[in-house]
Amino acid sequence: MDESLATAVDQLVHRHAQPGSSLLAILHAIQDELGYVPPRAVEPLARALNLSRAEVHGVITYYHHFRTQPPAPVTVQLCRAESCRSMGTEALAQHIEAHTGCHFDTAHEPGATVELESVYCLGQCALSPAMMLNGTLHARVSPQKFDTLFAAARKCVEVPA
Numbered sequence: 636m637d638e639s640l641a642t643a644v645d646q647l648v649h650r651h652a653q654p655g656s657s658l659l660a661i662l663h664a665i666q667d668e669l670g671y672v673p674p675r676a677v678e679p680l681a682r683a684l685n686l687s688r689a690e691v692h693g694v695i696t697y698y699h700h701f702r703t704q705p706p707a708p709v710t711v712q713l714c715r716a717e718s719c720r721s722m723g724t725e726a727l728a729q730h731i732e733a734h735t736g737c738h739f740d741t742a743h744e745p746g747a748t749v750e751l752e753s754v755y756c757l758g759q760c761a762l763s764p765a766m767m768l769n770g771t772l773h774a775r776v777s778p779q780k781f782d783t784l785f786a787a788a789r790k791c792v793e794v795p796a
């Protein structure tokens with residue numbers, strides 16, 4: 636593991652793991668800061684909260700929200716719950732897969748620039764279909780709107796030649 640990442644993890648655990656702290660709150664804080672919860676965090680979290688490593692690992696893997704590897708630079712989270720389904724999110728998902736050449740809910744290769752993830756309700760049911768693109772919420776997403784947003788997001792992560 637990268638030494639700077641190990642140091643960052645240790646500092647985050649030390650900063651957030653106080654007596655009475657909630658494991659979930661700490662996991663959210665780590666993921667908010669690093670973009671994921673590195674497996675390296677399990678042992679210091681268990682020690683700080685007087686839990687077993689299996690308990691910490693179990694919570695991380697139980698909640699789909701927590702990532703154990705860094706996200707791709709362009710991450711699409713498309714809502715596939717009822718309201719969005721009734722407004723065409725499955726056709727939109729097919730469009731997104733065809734447009735990006737990626738598949739939803741498959742582990743992305745290290746170095747991949749795009750990741751597609753299904754989520755189930757983003758709290759924007761009245762504005763379906765909804766999606767998050769790199770953490771920003773978008774509503775009433777059409778294929779054309781997706782293409783525009785996706786192009787802008789890709790442009791932001793492209794390294795100039």
Ligand code: FES
Binds near residue numbers: 714717720758763764
């Ligand atoms: S069902 Fe998609 S935002 Fe609620």
